[in-house]
Amino acid sequence: MSKKQILTTAILVAILGLLVYLQVQHWRSFDWAKFRHASRVHPWHIASAIALIYLTYILRALRWKVFLEPVRRTKTARLIGPTFIGFTGLALLGRPGEFIRPYLIAKGEGVSVSSQIGVWTVERIFDIGAFTVLMAIDVYFSPRIRGNPYLGKFQLVALGLCAAVAFMAVAAVLIRKRGHVVAAFLHRLTSAVSVRLAHHVDEKVRAFGEGLNTIAGWKSFMKLAAISLLMWFMIALSYRQVAHSYPPEAAETNAPSAVDGDTAALAGLPGEEGQPLTDETVQTLNQAIADRGFIIKQFHGDMWLFQRGRRVKRVGDRPHLNNMDVPHVLLLMGFSMIGSLVQLPAVGGGSQFAVISALQVIYGIPPELAVSCGILLWLVTFMSCIPVGLAYARSGHFSLRQLSAESTTEKESEEVPSANP
Numbered sequence: 415m416s417k418k419q420i421l422t423t424a425i426l427v428a429i430l431g432l433l434v435y436l437q438v439q440h441w442r443s444f445d446w447a448k449f450r451h452a453s454r455v456h457p458w459h460i461a462s463a464i465a466l467i468y469l470t471y472i473l474r475a476l477r478w479k480v481f482l483e484p485v486r487r488t489k490t491a492r493l494i495g496p497t498f499i500g501f502t503g504l505a506l507l508g509r510p511g512e513f514i515r516p517y518l519i520a521k522g523e524g525v526s527v528s529s530q531i532g533v534w535t536v537e538r539i540f541d542i543g544a545f546t547v548l549m550a551i552d553v554y555f556s557p558r559i560r561g562n563p564y565l566g567k568f569q570l571v572a573l574g575l576c577a578a579v580a581f582m583a584v585a586a587v588l589i590r591k592r593g594h595v596v597a598a599f600l601h602r603l604t605s606a607v608s609v610r611l612a613h614h615v616d617e618k619v620r621a622f623g624e625g626l627n628t629i630a631g632w633k634s635f636m637k638l639a640a641i642s643l644l645m646w647f648m649i650a651l652s653y654r655q656v657a658h659s660y661p662p663e664a665a666e667t668n669a670p671s672a673v674d675g676d677t678a679a680l681a682g683l684p685g686e687e688g689q690p691l692t693d694e695t696v697q698t699l700n701q702a703i704a705d706r707g708f709i710i711k712q713f714h715g716d717m718w719l720f721q722r723g724r725r726v727k728r729v730g731d732r733p734h735l736n737n738m739d740v741p742h743v744l745l746l747m748g749f750s751m752i753g754s755l756v757q758l759p760a761v762g763g764g765s766q767f768a769v770i771s772a773l774q775v776i777y778g779i780p781p782e783l784a785v786s787c788g789i790l791l792w793l794v795t796f797m798s799c800i801p802v803g804l805a806y807a808r809s810g811h812f813s814l815r816q817l818s819a820e821s822t823t824e825k826e827s828e829e830v831p832s833a834n835p
Contacts, residue, residue: 455790459659464798466652471497471799473645477540478519480637481533481628486523493519495806502803503814505796510818517821518812527824532624539582544642545751546575548650548744556741560726563679564776568745586626593623646747649795653743656791660735660783673699676778677719677729680708691717691730735779735787746772750791766792 475493482488500515516530552559553568562568589596597619605612629635673695678687681702689695696710696717703709707722710729717729746769753768770788773779779787807814 454661455656455659456661457659459655460790460794463652463655463659463794466648466655467795467798468802470645470648470652471501473641473648477537477638477641477645478533480634480641481536482519482523482525483634484628484630485529486525488523492522495810496522498799498803499807499810499812499814499817500803501799502807503818505800505803506814507818510822511814513821514814514817517817517824520824527821528621529624529628532621532626533628535618535622536586536626536629539579539586540638540642541646542575542582543579544639544646545747546572546579547643548646549748550576552741552744557724557726558739558741559745560721560724562776563676571748586622589619589623590626590629593620593626597623647740650740650743650747652795653746653791654738654740656794657735657738657743657787659790660787662734662736672730674730674778676727677710680706680719735783738777742777745776746791750795765796 472490472494475497476490478493478497479488479490496515496518499518500511503511503514505511513531513534516534517527519525520527520530549568550572553565553572559565559568597616600619601612601616603612604615629638672691673686673689677699678684681699683699683702686695686699700710708726709720710717711720712718713725719726719729749768749772750765753764753766766788769791770784773784773787774781806812
């Protein structure tokens, strides 16, 4: 292991250690017996969630086939094995395994490794773009989360993501049309800081441009966008199935009507959480939320939160795992993506902590349920590919560590030479 890898691992371990410490401080009253009971999930929901994730790997193979069309005609079935092996390498080896997939596809289809790493880079943009579209639709148009007190912040994040995607789209068009000019310009710009950095930037831009050339035209672009949107929607459905695998929280089934955390936070009155829904309490809340277009009033015997005449949620309710829907889990997916930036091989870390924290803070899920669900989501969406991936690797007589080393070596040997400053 190189000094850089040792330093990176040490930093990640330190960050995860800090996260663990903060969570332990927060969970001093953590009930392990309740955690064990909460982890008794419905197996059919988990099986369907894993099946959905497996289908997304097939969609990834189909999407890569579309990328290859301008240079190589192939079948989706030929790319399914490398896809599973690649994600298994990523799950077990962490970042060192992320180039296994483009390496295997390049060798299997007889194209250069650098071109497939370029495709892998472009693929990331389609992933970010597809998730951003679903996220924006969710936070701006979904009535299911309209009463969430953090909705305004989520909308700002969605706007930021849209701006980032728009910037990447413009940059992609520019690089596709004038890739060598952009690479030379960035090389001259960064060479003043570091010659090595300039070479790295130059190589990345040229590889990215080569990957963009695999988009044959608008028809291919629309096909890639549709596949990406479908794939991420299926991931959201998988999250939903995991959440629905948990039984109703029986302890709260017959609880008296009281102000829920979301409504109290929406009113800016956290002290009202848990207070009985008396006429005085409702009046206090209404005074606090009236200027934002909300009102609490009775509907069919229950107190409901309305916004400009539209029902938002029953006051006293909070999302339970077993009644979460796609709008709720899309927010969890965003936290998971951010948390995955802090990830250790085969252990994870950041993704689980981010989802667990979101379940508690955003939705008020009890800590025992949040921990169980966070871990299970990680196992289903990230680690469930391992059995199939190892089976494909065994049938092809591949070693994941060897593939990781070979892909890194091949990538470095095919680096595009730097342009002169």
